[in-house]
Amino acid sequence: MYRAPVEEIAHTLKIVAGLDDAIAQGRLGDLSDDLVDAILEEAGKFASTRVAPLLQIGDEHGTPLKDADVTMPPGWKEVYREWISGGWNALTGKEEFGGQSLPMMLAIATFEMWNSGSMAFGIGPTLTLGAIEALEAHATDELKQTFLPKLVSGEWMGTMNLTEPQAGSDVGALRTRAERAEDGTYRIFGSKIFITYGEHDLTENIIHLVLARLPDAPAGTKGISLFLVPKFLVNEDGSLGARNDVFCGGIEHKMGIHGSPTCTMIYGDGFARAKKPGAVGWLVGEENRGLACMFTMMNNARLAVGIQGVAVAEAAYQKALAYAEERRQMRAPGWTGEGMSPIIEHPDVQRNLLTMKGLTAAARSIAYACAHAIDMAKSGTGDDARHWADRANLLTPVAKAFSTDVGVDVASIGIQVHGGMGFIEETGAAQLLRDARIAPIYEGTNGIQAIDLVQRKLPLGGGEHIKTYVAELRAVAKSVAASNSADFGETGQRLLASLEDLETTSLWLQQALAKGKISAAFAGATPYLRLFGLAAGATYLAKSALGSEQAGRTALARFFAENLLSETSALKDRVIHGAASLFGARSALAS
Amino acid sequence: MYRAPVEEIAHTLKIVAGLDDAIAQGRLGDLSDDLVDAILEEAGKFASTRVAPLLQIGDEHGTPLKDADVTMPPGWKEVYREWISGGWNALTGKEEFGGQSLPMMLAIATFEMWNSGSMAFGIGPTLTLGAIEALEAHATDELKQTFLPKLVSGEWMGTMNLTEPQAGSDVGALRTRAERAEDGTYRIFGSKIFITYGEHDLTENIIHLVLARLPDAPAGTKGISLFLVPKFLVNEDGSLGARNDVFCGGIEHKMGIHGSPTCTMIYGDGFARAKKPGAVGWLVGEENRGLACMFTMMNNARLAVGIQGVAVAEAAYQKALAYAEERRQMRAPGWTGEGMSPIIEHPDVQRNLLTMKGLTAAARSIAYACAHAIDMAKSGTGDDARHWADRANLLTPVAKAFSTDVGVDVASIGIQVHGGMGFIEETGAAQLLRDARIAPIYEGTNGIQAIDLVQRKLPLGGGEHIKTYVAELRAVAKSVAASNSADFGETGQRLLASLEDLETTSLWLQQALAKGKISAAFAGATPYLRLFGLAAGATYLAKSALGSEQAGRTALARFFAENLLSETSALKDRVIHGAASLFGARSALAS
Structure with missing residues (x-):
């Protein structure tokens, strides 16, 4: 059964997404660290025991x-x-209507828990x-x-x-x-x-x-x-x-x-x-003027659906981990215990579990960072408010699409970790995939999100906002590289290389749009969004590790950087070189 | 409703897998091209209309x-x-027991059709x-x-x-x-x-x-x-x-x-x-001695499960293609027709459909090549028989695992192409994913297949067999590169680069095993198997195109090479550099 990862959620909110800084800057009213902890603790209890x-x-x-x-x-x-x-429904509502006017960050963190339930x-x-x-x-x-x-x-x-x-x-x-x-x-x-x-x-x-x-x-x-x-x-x-x-x-x-x-x-x-x-x-x-009103509903709904992807991934990870610790089959290489080893000792199962955990944490970070931007936009004025609104707009399609793809992928790996039991409905692993499968579709399919990212979000701030964002991520990567910690392995260099891929593709897509090559830009939208999610998510994992004493966080950031991040160069290639062969292949689709 | 792709199946059998050559060499008894066509045609009819x-x-x-x-x-x-x-059950049985003694290639091709049904x-x-x-x-x-x-x-x-x-x-x-x-x-x-x-x-x-x-x-x-x-x-x-x-x-x-x-x-x-x-x-x-008997059952069963992956992928592709041609939403860039365009005109949907078709065709080729090797082994003697038995053994885990992963991935993309309708059971797209999800699990999970490939198949022929195989694939890639056909784009170079990745990782894994680094070899098994499937499958698509007049085949081979094949360098990195961070991350999995 799901148990809300309250400590991880709190750490991601405070250190990775920026809740601590926002409180310190007085941008979240009289919200305190203690209140945040208390809310998350109570929500976690309700989600785990009641939902x-x-x-x-x-x-x-x-x-x-x-x-x-x-x-x-x-x-x-x-x-x-x-x-x-x-009072869980009233977290973010305005006080004049009975709400608690709490930040979107807390709403999204609690939404994660309800949806994991x-x-x-x-x-x-x-x-x-x-x-x-x-x-x-x-x-x-x-x-x-x-x-x-x-x-x-x-x-x-x-x-x-x-x-x-x-x-x-x-x-x-x-x-x-x-x-x-x-x-x-x-x-x-x-x-x-x-x-x-x-x-x-x-x-x-x-x-x-x-x-x-x-x-x-x-x-x-x-x-x-x-x-x-x-x-x-x-x-x-x-x-x-x-x-x-x-x-x-x-x-x-x-x-x-x-x-x-x-x-x-x-x-x-x-x-x-x-x-x-x-x-x-x-x-x-x-x-x-209904469309404008609808977008008000839809933007935050997209983030909320993104968090559903995170939520199901978390639930699937917990279920798979518990099974892998319990289930014994064969003797893993190097296993010195009695009889068969728990399957978690098998390197291939470890790869699956670490992939699940890494993708879940990466998607969570992006979603929380998006919620942070919404809160900052709300508490800011003028250029500052515009900056954070741009940030929220930039991250929303990534938070929606990357996270919900992660939800499906992680739930599917979760079934695989269970072996034959994963296909039996009573186990519950199959339901998580069945549930997760809607999230890449509703509130705008992930293909639409990718096009939104390329067409409407890359031009934000005259095309400068994405550069600012990548520069921020790069500062984190440089801190990792400069940390000289052997525990990070090649994480710093790997992050820098992926952020380079992100920057290169962003620029390429901006130029394609500027030249009116709309089809070429749209053809690369989905690989670009995934590249964005991987590079940003990996950087957030490293940020999480830098701000933590736990060896596990560093190890996870390193696993992600050294195992999953190599995909970004393939994705860059797909964005920049893939369109020509795509358009040429219409004849291959004749039915 | 599914319609058996008889022409594509026949072409893949004859030209890609080697059925034509085997007939010409007299290795398949009195089997003729006409008989093959007649059997496939009838099977296709039965699968489409009755199954x-x-x-x-x-x-x-x-x-x-x-x-x-x-x-x-x-x-x-x-x-x-x-x-x-x-007589469909009796295709391959021995004549003395009422069977038709037809080659495994035909059995597998018909199995594909029943399973697509x-x-x-x-x-x-x-x-x-x-x-x-x-x-x-x-x-x-x-x-x-x-x-x-x-x-x-x-x-x-x-x-x-x-x-x-x-x-x-x-x-x-x-x-x-x-x-x-x-x-x-x-x-x-x-x-x-x-x-x-x-x-x-x-x-x-x-x-x-x-x-x-x-x-x-x-x-x-x-x-x-x-x-x-x-x-x-x-x-x-x-x-x-x-x-x-x-x-x-x-x-x-x-x-x-x-x-x-x-x-x-x-x-x-x-x-x-x-x-x-x-x-x-x-x-x-x-x-x-039951285990030896069981392996007799299991080896071909693994190939047969692999073909289930191909089969569901084909069914999912056909369903998605039909929907994409019918369904109209928005106006695709460059659309000059009346009103909304069919969604197949949107580049992102084309990418999805081409990915589905490319992966399906690649997986089919590998499975048929495996069946061809089984038939050759059966009809050969001495070193020749051993060579082909090794080939069948080498390809079996790839045919099982790569194809069934493709089945799940393609069925999931199929749902996505349908948008909201994909999540509604009546549409049938969801069922294909639900059905496909068992194939990576039964007959030995895909993780087990990957370990089998690394541990038992790479050492075949004293470690030489894999080299022979890659050399054969490379000859195809060189033919493409030498063809100087603009339609192939960069296909030749892309294939050669991926085959280089396949060779490098094969050698690295062989050496890891030789040095007793079992855990490190096993940690890379799953990415290695996927790399193998992509590189081999892409090469077979090119071989299919070289042996065909249809522009669509060349275009598909090129799309695959220029869009999907870039993944092999990321996978190579994961095999060779991924293990260290994987083993270091055990602490990240503490529950």
Whole structure:
């Protein structure tokens, strides 16, 4: 069973991501080191003892749908209620709405723990947080007063309604329509698919944020507006009113995260249980400016999905490690113990476990660094705020895509470490891969993230921001090289070489874009993002080791640098030299 | 739905693996090119129209167990009967037992097709083939006469009973015991787990080959004997006699291949339905020499599992390609068509599809080359036979491990190409990953294959065989380099560089073993095997292109060489420089 790695999480937050410095600079209010420790400790306890036991229950029971009602798996409602009572949903919400105004760093660290316990459980509050952020940034005061207190507390949950069958990655193609009503509200008609937690019985009300198009809206993404559509209308005294005309029309049968209901949502089809035709909605932000509001939700949601990759990887690592320490097969070379050795003694199994641990720690560091940048942007002003906003924007696609690829890879290696038992569902290793497999897809596929990184993030700060970032990483690498510690082996040189690869490819892609070679730049996007993740992650592992007394951290940084980092030169080659043969090979794909 | 790539399979067999040359040299009897084409064509038809429709049915229905009886999914029995009526099970069996004595190359090519249709269907006959080979090589004439005709025809199926809870990869640790009976037969007592097709209703009888230990047997692998234990005893006239004391005690709930019953088999526990205590068994081969017999079964089974990796990869590629041609999202750079472009026009999707196709073709080539070596060894004598046996032995672990890793990777990319639909079970992309995930585990985990390659295969021919092999590959690379065809781009140089990496690492590992640095050699085994697979596979793709008029083959070989092959230098680094940091990092794994 998962046990939250509280010490490792705290160290990564404080030393690697920069929480300690931010506190010292007074940028996080009256947050103290002790409070951070206390929160992480409590969250770890809740995740390990209350959330983790939901994991297999959710997988086995799923979320059956009957007459538009969804029943959550046994025990989930109780744990969710306990979880919101503990204030866990309210960590980052504003104080005026009952939130604790704590930094994103703490939110992301606790999200990691909930998702290690159960990804299907963790994804629900992620969506609520997205709704909170969109409303905080764009809604009218009246909407805020009505909805934010209960969303912040978690008494109600929120959803994001973007996808339609013909509009997945391309939200501009959506057709759900909104009509203006005389009272200033709107009526929404249409259907949405893949709506996570679209319907469930965890909370009495569900607040849908829905992208739709007004009759006179321009075509494409410039004609999209965002609406708030509650499951139940809310009376003036705050009590629940009429059932709104939004219903769950179906639940997907998915590969994993069975405990998370993925719903088809039908808006305004005059379903028998609704009294009036059309789902009543309120505009959030301005008409036809819904895309900007959506990006507010999506940016942090992308980071939150990235942390799901970290979370499942951590759970898979712990499970594989425990099995490898227990299971005995054959005698490893050099084994002098009695009988068969635990399989952890076999070099190939060690390679697997170290790869799992190294990738997990690297992905965690990147995600936390991204959360740190969000907090710094929030607490800064002027150029400083812009710098940190750029940093958060730069790291978001990497935190999303690199981490979720790591989640899948690590979960798959975890199965392998278990041998035949890994393929048996009761063991739980297989579920982690099945759960993890969605994360590279939702909130923008990893291919879209890579293109976002190349197309929108490399140009940040006039193309200078990425250089500043690489320079910061290089300073860490130089410290390692200068440390003259034999324990680091070749780590310093290896880091410098990979950062050189990162810089070279960044520059090459910037130039390709500048020359209008869009296809060539896009063709290299995925290998580039992985290169970025490996080089940055390896550097963060070294930073973690430099700031720690534990020999294990240095050893892990070295293993990563000397075993996994050699991939960056291959990736650089793929970015710079790969496109020509890719475009030439269209003929090989004829079906 | 899967459509067998008959032309590609034929080309790979004939030109890449060497079937044409073998026919020309008269080493395959009276087999003709036309017969090969006819067989592949018919097999392709059967696989596409009859086997492939079983895929989702098997996944959904599974193989329920009731009172020790297993019911196969709807329609499976009918298709199996039709399949054996077509003679497909008898391709390679000896003519004296009703077989067609066709080469292993054809068996493997048809196995690919059955497994592309449904891995859960294809694995059953694989086990039967293993049983046939073990009996042909080691059983008494009486056993052969009684059992081989019906096993060769497929009227009965066979199983391999190796694994016990404490004895997975380490068969020497098994405890199932065999007692000598007065009539020269034996009584088997014990239980086995993970027995594929251990019980089912496809055939009237099931012939179990069971590893067990005699009371006076030496400890470890030198005290293991192989026994034939039929589900029903066979009367002298060939009719079925008494029910033997072997029963299915449980079915595993697995991540994938739900249509393949994975059974716990109980031998000799006096189960109520058996008349006599102890399962009646017959010795196969000599007492305490069961391991040698088992290796006869296992070697070809490893190749057959390797082909499962190829098969699922092919199915996943076809599914993803069809989706990418159909699905429209956004406008790809340079897209001049109406509205949104099919996603195949996006460079990142092209990279995914080409990676899928390239890895699949590379893995197929290696597997077919391995089958070719088996056929050559069988048709040769003296040094020639030894040379080809060494070749088959060298390629078997690569064909098993590289191909099954490819199966998992390609199936996972296939999900990604589908976006959100890939995670929905109805689409079928998810099932391919769930099915594929077992292949790197069973028949010896891929880690074991890598160690086998390093420890037992690199020393073949006094360490010279690998050099001969690399020299052959290098000749192909030189032909490409000398072809001066612009279409090949840098393929020639890239191949030569990777083959250099293969040679360098092979030599390094041989020397490490010679110096007794076993741990260091084992630590590099997995990266070495992958390097081997990439370098050899890339060379075979080039060979395929050199022997073809199709521009697509050249383009694919070039894409592989210029995009995927750069990984070999990173892998070389991992083999040669990775071990030190790996051994130093044991402290990082403390739980």
